Amino acid sequence: MASSLPLNVDEIRTTLATASLGHPLYLYRDLPSTNREAFRLAQNGAAHGTVVLAEYQSGGYGRHGRPWFSPPGLNLYCSVIIRGMGLKTSLAQWLSWTPLVSALATVEAVQQVTSVSLTLKWPNDLLLLQRKVGGILCESLFQTPADPAIIIGIGLNVNVAREDFPEDLLPLAASLAETSKQPIDRNRLFAQLLLELEHCLIELQSHGSPRLRQAYIARCATLGRQVRVQFTSHDQVTGIAEGLSADGALQIRTQPVHSSSHQMPLLDVRAADVIHLRE
Numbered sequence: 272m273a274s275s276l277p278l279n280v281d282e283i284r285t286t287l288a289t290a291s292l293g294h295p296l297y298l299y300r301d302l303p304s305t306n307r308e309a310f311r312l313a314q315n316g317a318a319h320g321t322v323v324l325a326e327y328q329s330g331g332y333g334r335h336g337r338p339w340f341s342p343p344g345l346n347l348y349c350s351v352i353i354r355g356m357g358l359k360t361s362l363a364q365w366l367s368w369t370p371l372v373s374a375l376a377t378v379e380a381v382q383q384v385t386s387v388s389l390t391l392k393w394p395n396d397l398l399l400l401q402r403k404v405g406g407i408l409c410e411s412l413f414q415t416p417a418d419p420a421i422i423i424g425i426g427l428n429v430n431v432a433r434e435d436f437p438e439d440l441l442p443l444a445a446s447l448a449e450t451s452k453q454p455i456d457r458n459r460l461f462a463q464l465l466l467e468l469e470h471c472l473i474e475l476q477s478h479g480s481p482r483l484r485q486a487y488i489a490r491c492a493t494l495g496r497q498v499r500v501q502f503t504s505h506d507q508v509t510g511i512a513e514g515l516s517a518d519g520a521l522q523i524r525t526q527p528v529h530s531s532s533h534q535m536p537l538l539d540v541r542a543a544d545v546i547h548l549r550e
Contacts, residue, residue, distance in 0.1 A: 275345050275430035275454045278326055282458040291320035292351060292465040299325045301343075306410060306424040309350035313412050313420045319354035322465065340428075340440060347427040347461055353472065354420045360479050362419065367519045367541065368480050369472075370395040370409040373423045375487050376467040377405060381427075383467070384460045387450045390492035393512070393521045393545055397427070398492055401547070402445035404428050425464070430454050480517065488515055493545060498523065501544040509548070513537060521545065 276282075280298050287293050295318075302308050302325040309323045327343035341348055353369065360368070374395040381387050381397075390398045395407035405427035412420040428446040436444050447455055474483055488494060493512045500523060501507045510525035520539040527535050 275457060277344060278324060278457055278461070283462050286459050286462040287465060288462070289320075289465050289469045292469045293322045293462075294320050296322045296324065299323070301325065301327045301329060302348075303329050304424075305348050305350040306408060306422055309352055309422045309424070310410060310412065313352045313422060314414065317352050319352065321352040322349060324349045324461065340437065340444065341426070342431055342435065345428075345430040346446075347425065347429055347457055347464070349425050349461065349464075351423040351425070351465070351468065352420060353423060354418060355476075360475060364480060364518055365419075365475070366409075366411060366421070368475055368483065369421050369423065370407050371487055371519050372471040372475055372483050373407045373409065373425065373468060375483065375490060376471040377407070377425060377427060377464055378490055379471075380460060380464040380467040381447065384463050385447055385451060385455055387447055389490075391487065391490045392547065393491060393493040393515075394519070399445040399447070399449065401492070403443055404445040404447060423468070427460075427464075429457055429460065480519070484515060484517070484519070487519075491515070493521065493547065497548045499546045499548055500538075500540055501546065503542065508538065510535070510538070512545070 278298055280296055305323045305325050305328065312321055325348050328341035328348050371394055374391050374397060378389045378391060378397060381389055389404060392398050396403050397405035408424040410422045428444065430448045431446045433446065433449055471483060496512055498512050499507055499509050508523065508525050510523040512521055513524045514522040516522055516539050520541045523538045523540055525535045525538055527533060
């Protein structure tokens with residue numbers, strides 16, 4: 272596959288149609304982590320909508336600090352600073368829904384620019400044919416109660432060739448390039464991603480989560496599946512993912528310990544690793 276065109280701020284701005292996201296936009300050739308740099312900027316008062324974008328991350332990480340494969344010049348690694356909850360949502364709802372709507376926005380942007388249809392693995396993994404093509408990592412910052420901030424970190428495998436993934440990731444990871452004979456224009460994709468993210472955040476701010484919840488459910492590959500839920504306490508449960516609560520929690524119908532006709536109550540899962548089990 273031909274090499275991917277480099278990221279370029281002027282190229283991004285030719286199609287960037289946002290009111291706030293990407294204003295300002297910082298593009299780096301190399302960073303340890305876009306989330307760490309955005310967190311530093313937010314601590315120093317960076318405005319809502321500030322975006323950090325990098326061609327390469329030497330220390331990219333995902334949930335629970337797991338390393339994120341970040342080869343140079345091929346993918347999207349970015350972090351967006353979001354401030355202000357808005358009117359229609361509580362702090363708890365804002366914090367719980369932002370990762371989910373960020374994943375939804377990324378899927379919508381991919382669909383718009385590449386016509387590739389991705390699905391969502393709760394809470395915020397992006398799947399292509401059941402393999403992970405991207406993920407979201409949100410980190411919150413509370414310097415003052417009146418001005419909470421969220422750093423939305425997005426990693427998306429765009430033009431990396433399948434054979435270039437480390438061997439241990441081959442069964443698990445995917446790239447948008449697998450569906451395209453031509454390199455994907457990352458500048459255009461990134462501009463669309465910021466626009467879709469802005470639309471989702473405005474919807475959350477103005478109308479709360481109901482319509483976003485329905486859009487997420489329509490894209491969610493976890494619902495209806497048998498899953499294993501692993502909590503940070505190392506406890507785990509197995510059951511069927513039946514729904515999504517009003518605050519974005521995954522609702523699991525656990526399997527009874529002893530076989531009986533008694534139906535187990537729904538368990539709301541808000542923070543855990545969810546593994547899709549083979550059907």
